[in-house]
Amino acid sequence: xxxxxxxxxxxxxxxxxxxxxxxxxxxxxxxxxxxxxxxxxxxxxxxxxxxxxxxxxxxxxxx
Amino acid sequence: xxxxxxxxxxxxxxxxxxxxxxxxxxxxxxxxxxxxxxxxxxxxxxxxxxxxxxxxxxxxxxxxxxxxxxxxxxxxxxxxxxxxxxxxxxxxxxxxxxxxxxxxxxxxxxxxxxxxxxxxxxxxxxxxxxxxxxxxxxxxxxxxxxxxxxxxxxxxxxxxxxxxxxxxxxxxxxxxxxxxxxxxxxxxxxxxxxxxxxxxxxxxxxxxxxxxxxxxxxxxxxxxxxxxxxxxxxxxxxxxxxxxxxxxxxxxxxxxxxxxxxxxxxxxxxxxxxxxxxxxxxxxxxxxxxxxxxxxxxxxxxxxxxxxxxxxxxxxxxxxxxxxxxxxxxxxxxxxxxxxxxxxxxxxxxxxxxxxxxxxxxxxxxxxxxxxxxxxxxxxxxxxxxxxxxxxxxxxxxxxxxxxxxxxxxxxxxxxxxxxxxxxxxxxxxxxxxxxxxxxxxxxxxxxxxxxxxxxxxxxxxxxxxxxxxxxxxxxxxxxxxxxxxxxxxxxxxxxxxxxxxxxxxxxxxxxxxxxxxxxxxxxxxxxxxxxxxxxxxxxxxxxxxxxxxxxxxxxx
Ligand SMILES: Cc1cc2nc3c(=O)[nH]c(=O)nc-3n(C[C@H](O)[C@H](O)[C@H](O)COP(=O)(O)OP(=O)(O)OC[C@H]3O[C@@H](n4cnc5c(N)ncnc54)[C@H](O)[C@@H]3O)c2cc1C
Numbered sequence: 001x002x003x004x005x006x007x008x009x010x011x012x013x014x015x016x017x018x019x020x021x022x023x024x025x026x027x028x029x030x031x032x033x034x035x036x037x038x039x040x041x042x043x044x045x046x047x048x049x050x051x052x053x054x055x056x057x058x059x060x061x062x063x
Numbered sequence: 064x065x066x067x068x069x070x071x072x073x074x075x076x077x078x079x080x081x082x083x084x085x086x087x088x089x090x091x092x093x094x095x096x097x098x099x100x101x102x103x104x105x106x107x108x109x110x111x112x113x114x115x116x117x118x119x120x121x122x123x124x125x126x127x128x129x130x131x132x133x134x135x136x137x138x139x140x141x142x143x144x145x146x147x148x149x150x151x152x153x154x155x156x157x158x159x160x161x162x163x164x165x166x167x168x169x170x171x172x173x174x175x176x177x178x179x180x181x182x183x184x185x186x187x188x189x190x191x192x193x194x195x196x197x198x199x200x201x202x203x204x205x206x207x208x209x210x211x212x213x214x215x216x217x218x219x220x221x222x223x224x225x226x227x228x229x230x231x232x233x234x235x236x237x238x239x240x241x242x243x244x245x246x247x248x249x250x251x252x253x254x255x256x257x258x259x260x261x262x263x264x265x266x267x268x269x270x271x272x273x274x275x276x277x278x279x280x281x282x283x284x285x286x287x288x289x290x291x292x293x294x295x296x297x298x299x300x301x302x303x304x305x306x307x308x309x310x311x312x313x314x315x316x317x318x319x320x321x322x323x324x325x326x327x328x329x330x331x332x333x334x335x336x337x338x339x340x341x342x343x344x345x346x347x348x349x350x351x352x353x354x355x356x357x358x359x360x361x362x363x364x365x366x367x368x369x370x371x372x373x374x375x376x377x378x379x380x381x382x383x384x385x386x387x388x389x390x391x392x393x394x395x396x397x398x399x400x401x402x403x404x405x406x407x408x409x410x411x412x413x414x415x416x417x418x419x420x421x422x423x424x425x426x427x428x429x430x431x432x433x434x435x436x437x438x439x440x441x442x443x444x445x446x447x448x449x450x451x452x453x454x455x456x457x458x459x460x461x462x463x464x465x466x467x468x469x470x471x472x473x474x475x476x477x478x479x480x481x482x483x484x485x486x487x488x489x490x491x492x493x494x495x496x497x498x499x500x501x502x503x504x505x506x507x508x509x510x511x512x513x514x515x516x517x518x519x520x521x522x523x524x525x526x527x528x529x530x531x532x533x534x535x536x537x538x539x540x541x542x543x544x545x546x547x548x549x550x551x552x553x554x555x556x557x558x559x560x561x562x563x564x565x566x567x568x569x570x571x572x573x574x575x576x577x578x579x580x581x582x583x584x585x586x587x588x589x590x591x592x593x594x595x596x597x598x599x600x601x602x603x604x605x606x607x608x609x610x611x612x613x614x615x616x617x618x619x620x
Contacts, residue, residue, distance in 0.1 A: 036446050040446070
C-alpha cells in the first residue's frame with residue numbers, strides 16, 4: 001500500500017482550521033510537543049511501515 | 064557460606080613453563096579470566112581439553128559492573144554445571160516501572176512464560192558471578208589458571224601463536240595452537256595485533272553507586288526519565304544480592320568524573336532519590352562512559368576474540384556479559400571438534416560469522432536504547448518526551464518507550480551450519496534458534512528438557528507413545544557411534560510409557576509444552592547443536608539425512 005497523496009479528507013478547510021486551532025495559545029515549545037504527539041498517534045494509526053517510510057522520505061525531501 | 068569475592072586474592076604461583084629452555088606448547092590459551100574467559104575455559108576443559116587460562120590480575124571483578132543476567136546465560140551455566148549457585152544467590156525480578164518526571168508512566172511485567180526452568184533475568188554482582196565461575200573452574204583438572212600472568216607480546220606462527228607473558232618473576236614465552244582473547248574492552252591482544260574495535264562512542268557519563276540498605280523497596284527495576292530529583296537526566300535503580308542496590312545516574316558529558324565521585328556529591332543525590340530518612344552505606348562509586356563497537360572480524364587465523372574484546376555495547380539492555388557468554392557457548396564445541404581433528408578449522412569461521420551477526424543485533428538494540436535515553440538533539444528529546452507523555456494512556460506508546468531492550472539470544476537463522484527446512488513447520492524453533500526449555504519427566508521424576516540436550520549433538524525424536532519399530536530404535540541408538548556422536552532423546556506424550564531402549568534417553572512431555580513449543584507431531588525430529596541451537600528439523604526420522612545435517616553443522620560435508 002503506497003502513501004496516498006490524493007485528496008482523502010472530505011472537508012480540507014475544516015481539517016486545516018482544526019490543525020491550527022490545536023496549537024492556539026501555545027508556546028513554540030508546547031506546539032512542538034503537540035506536533036510530536038500528533039505524529040506518533042497518527043503513525044500508529046497508519047501502522048504500515050512502508051507507508052510511514054514513504055511519508056518520512058516525502059516530508060524530508062521537500063526541506 | 065560465600066567467600067568475600069571482592070577482596071579474594073588469587074595466588075600467583077611460579078610454574079615450570081617459566082624455566083623451560085624452549086617455550087612450552089599448549090593446545091589452547093585463553094587470555095583473560097573475566098566471565099567470558101572463565102566460561103570458555105570451563106567449557107573447553109570439560110570437553111577434556113587441556114586449557115591454560117592467563118590473567119594479568121590477582122583479583123576478581125572489582126566494583127560494580129555487570130548485574131543483570133539473562134535466562135539464556137543461566138541455561139548455558141546450567142549446561143556447564145554451575146548455574147544453580149548463581150541462580151540461588153541472584154535476585155529474580157519481573158516487574159519494571161518507568162517514571163516520567165514526577166509520575167509513573169507505566170509498569171511492565173516480564174511475565175515469565177510458565178514451564179521454563181530459569182527466570183527471564185536475575186540480578187547478581189559481577190564479582191559473585193566471577194567468583195562462582197572461578198570456584199567451578201579451579202576444580203577442573205585439565206584447566207590451569209595462572210594469575211598475574213600478563214600477556215605482553217604476541218607473534219603469529221605458521222601453526223600457532225607465540226606469547227610473551229610477564230609475571231612477578233619476570234617474563235617467559237610459551238606457544239599455543241589456538242589463542243582465545245577474552246581480555247576485555249581494551250584487549251591487549253587486539254592492540255598487539257594492530258587491530259581495532261570500531262563504532263560509536265557516546266558523549267555521556269554515568270555515575271554508578273552501589274548502596275547497601277535494608278530497604279522495603281520492592282524487587283523491581285525502576286527507571287526514571289527526567290525525575291524531579293535529577294532534572295533532565297535518567298536514573299536506574301536495581302536490586303542486587305545482599306541488600307545492595309545499584310543506582311545509575313546519567314550525568315551528561317560535561318560532568319567532571321572526579322568531582323562527581325566525591326561522597327559529598329553522591330550522597331545528596333542518593334538521598335534525593337531514596338528520601339531523607341533512609342539509612343544506607345555507600346559500597347562503591349564510579350563514573351563510566353561507553354561505546355557501541357565491534358571488531359570487523361572475530362577470527363584472525365589462530366587468534367579468536369570473544370566477549371568485550373570483540374564487541375562492546377552500552378549497559379542498557381544488559382547485553383555485554385550476556386552476549387559474551389554466548390560467544391563462549393558458540394566457540395567451545397567448535398574449537399573442541401577442531402582440536403580433536405574431527406572438523407576442519409573452517410568451522411571456526413562460523414563462530415565468527417554467527418557471533419558477528421549477534422554483535423550487530425546487540426549493538427543495534429543498545430544504540431537505539433541509548434538514543435532514547437540520551438536524546439542527541441532537541442527534536443529527538445521532544446519525541447522522546449512525547450512518547451513518555453503518551454505512555455500512560457496509550458498502549459502503543461508504551462511499546463516505543465526504550466529504557467533498554469533486555470538481552471535475548473540471537474536466532475542464527477542465516478547460519479551456514481543450518482539445514483534449511485524441507486518440511487512445513489510453524490513456531491519459533493526455526494533452524495538457528497536457541498532451543499526452548501519445557502518441563503519433562505524422566506523415569507517418573509520431574510526434570511527439564513534442556514538438561515538432556517546439548518553438550519554434544521542431540522537428535523530429539525517425538526513419538527505418539529507407540530512402541531518404536533526395532534529398526535528405528537537401533538538407528539537412533541546407532542547415532543551415538545561414528546566420529547561425531549549424536550545423542551538420541553525420545554519424547555513421549557505425558558502418561559505414555561515407552562520401554563527404555565538401550566542408548567536412548569526417554570522424556571515424557573509432562574505438560575505437552577515441548578510438542579507445542581517445537582510444533583512437533585509424532586515422527587518429528589529436531590537436531591540440536593552442542594550449544595543447544597536447533598540446526599535442522601524434519602517430520603520424519605531418516606538417519607542418513609540426520610548424518611548429513613550433522614556434517615553441514617560441522618563443515619565435514
Ligand atoms: C556499568 C556497567 C554495567 C554493566 N551491566 C551489565 C549487565 O547488567 N549485564 C551484562 O551482561 N553485562 C553488563 N556489563 C558488561 C560486562 O561487565 C562486560 O561485558 C563483561 O565483564 C565482559 O566480560 P569479558 O570477560 O569479555 O571481559 P572482562 O570482564 O573485562 O575481563 C577481561 C579480563 O582480562 C584480563 N586481562 C586484561 N588484559 C590482560 C593481559 N594483558 N593479560 C592477561 N589478562 C588480561 C583482565 O584482568 C580481566 O580479568 C556492564 C558493564 C558496565 C561497565
